[in-house]
Amino acid sequence: DTEVTQTPKHLVMGMTNKKSLKCEQHMGHRAMYWYKQKAKKPPELMFVYSYEKLSINESVPSRFSPECPNSSLLNLHLHALQPEDSALYLCASSLTRRWGVGMNTEAFFGQGTRLTVV
């Protein structure tokens, strides 16, 4: 199983709503990532969790709140978003955050959640 599963696939929310994106993997990966991707742009890193601890927050606004309840799950809680936050939100996982020779840490991506903020 080399799958990263994200739910929901599509989400439309108002600026006052609270919603959550979910990501799950059962590959035993200990690093999990949230990326944001706008149309025709590459993915931009938002958060990195390593062994269930937040290790990187790329200056993301507090209206995005990540959570890693266990080694298989990663959530992204959304509150008071703006229309410019509309994007494809991608979750990814890799064996560890330690990339290097001899450590085949491919990063696998989920199918993404297409978020529209109205």
Next chain:
Amino acid sequence: EDKVVQSPLSLVVHEGDTVTLNCSYEVTNFRSLLWYKQEKKAPTFLFMLTSSGIEKKSGRLSSILDKKELFSILNITATQTGDSAVYLCAVAGGSQGNLIFGKGTKLSVKP
């Protein structure tokens, strides 16, 4: 500043053609270089390269890394319309060891 530059940004070919996509990088603490194919949604993993000069091959796709000249190429032979996608190059490295993405090459294969 760490950067990954892909060229061309877009490319239109006909079925059966061979294409070469380029990825050059200036990244501190280089760890590995990854190629992804992205159609409508998630990037799908193609190759990870860590050593210079060793070609990785999967069907009609192949890739090689040159760590001296700091670039990689992705070759696709006998292209098919199903190869139409954005091809992303990413380098693991930098101060945090994260994936640094290029802007991608949009490949369109016409019948």
